[in-house]
Amino acid sequence: MSKGILLYARNNSKIDYTKQAYFLAKRVKNILGLPTSIVTDSELYLKTQFPDCEKVFDKIIPIVWSENSNIDGTILSKFENHFYKLYRDGTISKQKLAFKNQLRSSAYDVTPYNETLLLDTDIVLSNTNFLHCFEQKNNFQIYHESFDLAGFRDYSEFKYINDIGIKFYWATIVFFRKTEENKIFFDLLKHIQDNWNHYKSVFQINQSYFRNDHAFSIAIHIMNGYTEGDFASSLPGKLYYTTDKDICWDIDKNKITFLLEKENYVGEYTLASWNDVTIHVMNKFSLNRCIDKELKNV
Amino acid sequence: MSNGFLFYADGNEYVTQACLSAMSIKTKNDVSISIITKNKILPKYQGLFDNILEPLWLEHDDSRYSILNRWKLYHNTPYDKTIVLDTDTLVLQNLNLWWKFFENYNLFFLNKVFTYRSTIVTDNYYRKLFETNHLPNLYSGMHYFLKSQKSKDFFALVELISKNWEMFYGQFCKEYYPKYPSMDVSFSIASKILDNDVEITNNIVNFVKFVHMKKNIQNWKNVTGEWHDKVGTYLSPNLDFYVGNYLQTGIFHYASKNFLLDNIFKKYEKFLGI
Numbered sequence: 001m002s003k004g005i006l007l008y009a010r011n012n013s014k015i016d017y018t019k020q021a022y023f024l025a026k027r028v029k030n031i032l033g034l035p036t037s038i039v040t041d042s043e044l045y046l047k048t049q050f051p052d053c054e055k056v057f058d059k060i061i062p063i064v065w066s067e068n069s070n071i072d073g074t075i076l077s078k079f080e081n082h083f084y085k086l087y088r089d090g091t092i093s094k095q096k097l098a099f100k101n102q103l104r105s106s107a108y109d110v111t112p113y114n115e116t117l118l119l120d121t122d123i124v125l126s127n128t129n130f131l132h133c134f135e136q137k138n139n140f141q142i143y144h145e146s147f148d149l150a151g152f153r154d155y156s157e158f159k160y161i162n163d164i165g166i167k168f169y170w171a172t173i174v175f176f177r178k179t180e181e182n183k184i185f186f187d188l189l190k191h192i193q194d195n196w197n198h199y200k201s202v203f204q205i206n207q208s209y210f211r212n213d214h215a216f217s218i219a220i221h222i223m224n225g226y227t228e229g230d231f232a233s234s235l236p237g238k239l240y241y242t243t244d245k246d247i248c249w250d251i252d253k254n255k256i257t258f259l260l261e262k263e264n265y266v267g268e269y270t271l272a273s274w275n276d277v278t279i280h281v282m283n284k285f286s287l288n289r290c291i292d293k294e295l296k297n298v
Numbered sequence: 299m300s301n302g303f304l305f306y307a308d309g310n311e312y313v314t315q316a317c318l319s320a321m322s323i324k325t326k327n328d329v330s331i332s333i334i335t336k337n338k339i340l341p342k343y344q345g346l347f348d349n350i351l352e353p354l355w356l357e358h359d360d361s362r363y364s365i366l367n368r369w370k371l372y373h374n375t376p377y378d379k380t381i382v383l384d385t386d387t388l389v390l391q392n393l394n395l396w397w398k399f400f401e402n403y404n405l406f407f408l409n410k411v412f413t414y415r416s417t418i419v420t421d422n423y424y425r426k427l428f429e430t431n432h433l434p435n436l437y438s439g440m441h442y443f444l445k446s447q448k449s450k451d452f453f454a455l456v457e458l459i460s461k462n463w464e465m466f467y468g469q470f471c472k473e474y475y476p477k478y479p480s481m482d483v484s485f486s487i488a489s490k491i492l493d494n495d496v497e498i499t500n501n502i503v504n505f506v507k508f509v510h511m512k513k514n515i516q517n518w519k520n521v522t523g524e525w526h527d528k529v530g531t532y533l534s535p536n537l538d539f540y541v542g543n544y545l546q547t548g549i550f551h552y553a554s555k556n557f558l559l560d561n562i563f564k565k566y567e568k569f570l571g572i
Contacts, residue, residue, distance in 0.1 A: 135460050156519060158414075163518050163520055164516075164518060164528055164529040164542050165542060165543070166415075166417075166542070166543055198456070202543065203543055204530070221543065225539060225545060226543060226545035227416060227542060227544060227545045227547070228415075228416045
């Protein structure tokens with residue numbers, strides 16, 4: 001059974017997701033010893049910026065700009081509408097940028113692996129916990145529970161998709177095997193995405209942009225027969241995250257340092273470091289600054 | 299040994315609720331249903347009940363105190379084994395397994411209830427009285443009893459409590475003393491006196507699922523208006539019932555007089571050919 005990591009990286013005008021993917025793939029190789037494939041619409045850019053990328057990535061899967069076939073890669077309509085969302089860089093700076101997240105539902109079709117760990121590029125991998133998901137019997141693993149490193153913030157939006165809604169699951173990290181059941185899941189995910197306005201209305205989601213977390217949560221809920229079920233089991237370890245109101249300050253091997261938003265003091269932060277903890281870093285600007293620093297040091 | 303569901307409905311509104319609940323039972327269960335009421339039942343709904351019984355005797359006509367008549371259900375029931383249901387409930391599944399499970403008990407009370415999202419209610423918003431006064435956390439919305447000496451003794455004590463509720467509540471509910479009598483409280487006091495809560499409840503099983511829709515225990519951040527104003531409900535043509543996109547199972551206690559919608563009645567009536 002082939003095993004590997006799958007990343008999606010689509011840059012917008014300010015954030016270089018391919019750089020995050022390149023950085024993460026290197027860490028995956030060092031820490032997990034697994035191959036990483038990347039799905040991207042910036043193949044040429046990737047190869048220009050990172051000349052050794054073909055050594056770092058097992059496969060570079062280009063997005064095919066066609067509506068006819070996805071045999072060679074991931075299809076994407078030329079009429080794709082980008083959603084826009086607010087990206088913060090700490091508590092004060094923010095800007096609205098394109099959020100190109102609409103391809104995750106193709107993961108089942110495009111992955112070259114029988115066992116795939118799908119990761120967001122803004123994960124800073126620092127331990128081997130994820131290796132355990134390949135050892136578990138459960139064919140679909142995802143996080144429901146998560147832990148905000150700042151500790152004081154209202155995290156209810158990560159418990160349920162809204163105040164009255166269904167359980168929230170993080171599409172940030174997903175493990176799946178190629179099984180018939182998972183094929184149905186990803187087909188359902190596509191259906192939900194294709195009919196997003198309908199599902200958004202039925203599940204009373206107010207957010208203006210499409211969110212994979214919500215689509216995954218709805219699909220899991222349906223796979224469970226609209227009740228509590230066991231289609232999805234939890235990934236090993238815990239999902240720790242910092243929001244984009246925190247600042248990723250430094251990444252030194254497996255030590256990651258943050259300036260965490262301080263409660264009731266806008267613009268002030270608390271310095272905190274973690275060793276050997278894998279963290280989902282939502283402040284992409286600061287993550288990229290740290291990656292630049294790290295890549296220069298190598 | 300006979301067994302069946304029993305409703306006590308004091309007032310037309312409760313009779314209407316009991317008719318809907320009886321329809322919900324009929325769609326998934328083949329078990330006898332009886333109602334005790336002094337009110338009239340519309341002819342089209344009378345066939346839902348195997349027995350329409352007059353209350354044995356009434357001592358309390360004021361609706362706030364009519365609950366004090368409920369200890370008599372033990373003596374009024376036509377069955378050897380009875381599940382007493384609050385009228386504002388919907389039975390959403392076949393309960394054969396529950397009947398089988400209740401064979402282990404003389405009396406069975408719920409000591410936990412669920413939200414519509416299938417999580418166990420942990421919020422003590424409505425249960426401070428029980429917690430503070432160290433009373434067993436019993437819910438009477440659905441309870442079971444077998445005609446037996448143990449059950450008889452229990453209900454004899456409940457009779458005593460009901461007839462002297464102010465004195466017993468004064469003794470056992472020093473904090474959060476309730477303005478009006480409550481069956482949950484009376485049963486809990488009886489259980490506390492007899493020290494039998496372990497015998498009449500079960501902490502482990504979760505399949506006896508009673509969804510309690512009081513709004514303040516749903517783990518919502520914003521609680522305004524009625525629960526059904528906040529979260530959507532849908533009854534499918536084959537009577538699968540969804541709340542907030544969650545398929546409901548077990549017994550659904552809607553706990554709101556304003557919830558009953560014409561289309562819910564119509565769907566059940568259509569299904570049963572009433």
